[in-house]
Amino acid sequence: MADPGTLGLITKATITALSDERLRKGIGWTIVAILSPFILIIVVIVSLLSGTTNHNNNALDLSFNGGSISSKMPEEYRGHIGDMRSSFTVLDSKIEDKNSQMEDGDSLDSIRVKAIFYSLYFGESHPSKIDQGKYVNCFVNYEERKRAVINEEGNEYEETYEVAIPITNLSEIYKNIENKMGIEVPYESMANANEIYYRIKYGTPAPNEGDNFIEWEDWTQGLTPEELEDLYNDLPNSDKGSKIVQLAMSRLGDPYSQEKRGQGRFTDCSYLTLWIYRQIGINIPATAAEQARFCINKRITVSKKDLVAGDLVFWSHKPNGRFMNITHVGIYAGGGKVIDASYSKGKVVYRDLFDSNKQVLYARPHILK
Structure with a gap:
């Protein structure tokens, strides 16, 4: 279906043509007569699309931020908003309970919790009856800790207690939701949840994919012939991973461009x-x-400790509405190094395996063939 904004521009331009007498004479009344029915159809389509979009945006805003629900809004939407508000009230209580079990200033991102819930359950019958306690548990892990306490007799002893720790890895959160809530979370719901999160928290749409970040650390602009030779010699012989790294090395220094890629x-x-x-x-x-979703579906992911030359490394630096919020990918070159196309350096570079806290997935497609 055409984008509403594009249709709106077409409609505006066409209506202008109909209302401009000189333009009408220029293109001829015959053409105008032929096009008029189609123009009216476009106007109706744009109106319908705009109305649906407005209802969705209003429902989102009213669910998260409260306010009076207009009587002009369809009854269906009014009911869904009421259900979602009731669910959010319960969720807030459950989130507060979990936060009280945390230490070191940790707390759940309540907007993230509710954005995912909204994406999964808006429009469902009575989402407020869903076990919100079980749902919120999908966002935390638990850790046993020890502390010194003094009993009524004044004797000190060591006590074991449990602390809740917020999960920041979205992949782990969604896996928990599927396992604990017994539902499938499709990619579209994940992307929708990220869009909702970004709009509510920051007031802007989620950014698109890209590795457009201010600074990359530990990068190497180029290699001397001696360094390149050492790298080749360090690679295992007759191995697909070795071939992949050699191919990656052949692109070192190549210019970066999303628009001109290929x-x-x-x-x-x-x-x-x-x-x-x-x-x-x-x-x-x-x-x-x-690529990340492909690797998960093919069950070819690996752990970081098992990385070998030729594997893929994926990063998630910020919400972007894509699968797992993936924003960057590179080729693991062995020895704690990676070869990747860097936006900020404008070329393909060889560097240390950077931003360990942003690495979200590792995979080995070269076992497929």
């Missing part, structure tokens, strides 16, 4: 991995986020 030597992070794997006969999707 043209000449231009590449971005996901095109680099796409191109490399294509050279060894393995096809993976075209974006970092979709």
